[in-house]
Amino acid sequence: MKCFTVHSYKGGTGKTTLAANMAVILAQRGLDVGILDLDFQAPSLHTLFGVTPQTTYINEFLVEKKTHREVLTELGKTLGLKGRLAVGFSDPNVEAIRTQLARDRKWHMQALSQLLNLKQHLEKDSLDYLVLDSAPGVHYSSVNAIVLADFTVIVAKIDNFDFDGTLNILDGLYAPLNKKTYLLFNKVVPPLMEEPRRSTMKSTIEEMFSAKTDLIGFLPCYCEVPLGMGSEIHALTQPDTPFIKSIDKLADRLEAIEVEEAEEEDA
Numbered sequence: 001m002k003c004f005t006v007h008s009y010k011g012g013t014g015k016t017t018l019a020a021n022m023a024v025i026l027a028q029r030g031l032d033v034g035i036l037d038l039d040f041q042a043p044s045l046h047t048l049f050g051v052t053p054q055t056t057y058i059n060e061f062l063v064e065k066k067t068h069r070e071v072l073t074e075l076g077k078t079l080g081l082k083g084r085l086a087v088g089f090s091d092p093n094v095e096a097i098r099t100q101l102a103r104d105r106k107w108h109m110q111a112l113s114q115l116l117n118l119k120q121h122l123e124k125d126s127l128d129y130l131v132l133d134s135a136p137g138v139h140y141s142s143v144n145a146i147v148l149a150d151f152t153v154i155v156a157k158i159d160n161f162d163f164d165g166t167l168n169i170l171d172g173l174y175a176p177l178n179k180k181t182y183l184l185f186n187k188v189v190p191p192l193m194e195e196p197r198r199s200t201m202k203s204t205i206e207e208m209f210s211a212k213t214d215l216i217g218f219l220p221c222y223c224e225v226p227l228g229m230g231s232e233i234h235a236l237t238q239p240d241t242p243f244i245k246s247i248d249k250l251a252d253r254l255e256a257i258e259v260e261e262a263e264e265e266d267a
Ligand SMILES: Nc1ncnc2c1ncn2[C@@H]1O[C@H](COP(=O)(O)OP(=O)(O)O)[C@@H](O)[C@H]1O
Pocket: 008, 010, 011, 012, 013, 014, 015, 016, 017, 018, 044, 186, 187, 188, 219, 220, 221, 222, 223, 225, 226, 227, 229, 230
C-alpha cells in the first residue's frame, strides 16, 4: 500500500479538492483506495462526499471507542467506481473541533499509534492507496499525517506567502523528519501559464526549491472548480475537463513513485 499526505503551509491551497479527486481517479482506475480526513480543525470531506446521521467519525477510533471498520464508509459502489473507496470522515461538530484543538502533544502521540493501527488494518484489507487530507501548518495533527505517509504532496499557490511558508516547513518540519516531499503549485493564474512568464516563473521556483523538494507540477486556476461549491467531485461529474485531465496526469506521476513496501507481520 502506498500512503501519501496532502499538506500545505497555509489553508485554502486546494488540498482537499486535490486529495478527493485524486482518490476518486485512482479508484476509477480499479485500484482500492482509502482517504482519511485528518484535518480535525476544519473537517471537509463530509461536505464533498456527504455523511448520514449514522456516520461514525475517525475521532471515535482515535479514542478507541469504535473499530476501524465502523469509522470507514465504503463509497466505491455507490459512486460507481471500479475499485473500493473507503472514506474516513472527521467530526465537523463544533464541540468535536474544540475538543481536538485542546489536545496536547501527549494525546497526539497516542493518536499516532492509533493511526498506525488504522493504516495496518487497511494494509491487511489490501488497499492499494491511502490518501491523507491533512490540516495546514505545523500542528501535531499535521506532523502525524506526515509521519504516517511514505511521502507528502505539498500544495502551494504562487505567491510570497506560500513561497516563504513552504520553505519554512521544508527546512523546519520535513528536513528534521527526513520525509520525502513533492511540491505542487495549484491555482496558478492563467497569465502566468503563458510564455514568457511561464519560463521565468519556473526558473524562479526551481532556483528556490529544487535543492529541497521535487517539483511535481503546476495546476492552473480553473473557474469550474469553485463553481462546484465544494460539493462536487469533478472526477465524477466532469471527467473530461482540463482540471481533471491535469489531476489524471498527476495520478500517473504518483503511481510511478516507488516506495518501500512495509514488511509483512508474522501471523
Ligand atoms: N485548480 C483550482 N482552480 C480553482 N479553484 C480551485 C482549484 N483548486 C482548488 N480550488 C478551490 O479552492 C478552494 C479551497 O480548496 P480546498 O480544497 O478546500 O483547500 P484546502 O483543503 O487546502 O483548504 C475551494 O473553493 C476549491 O474549489
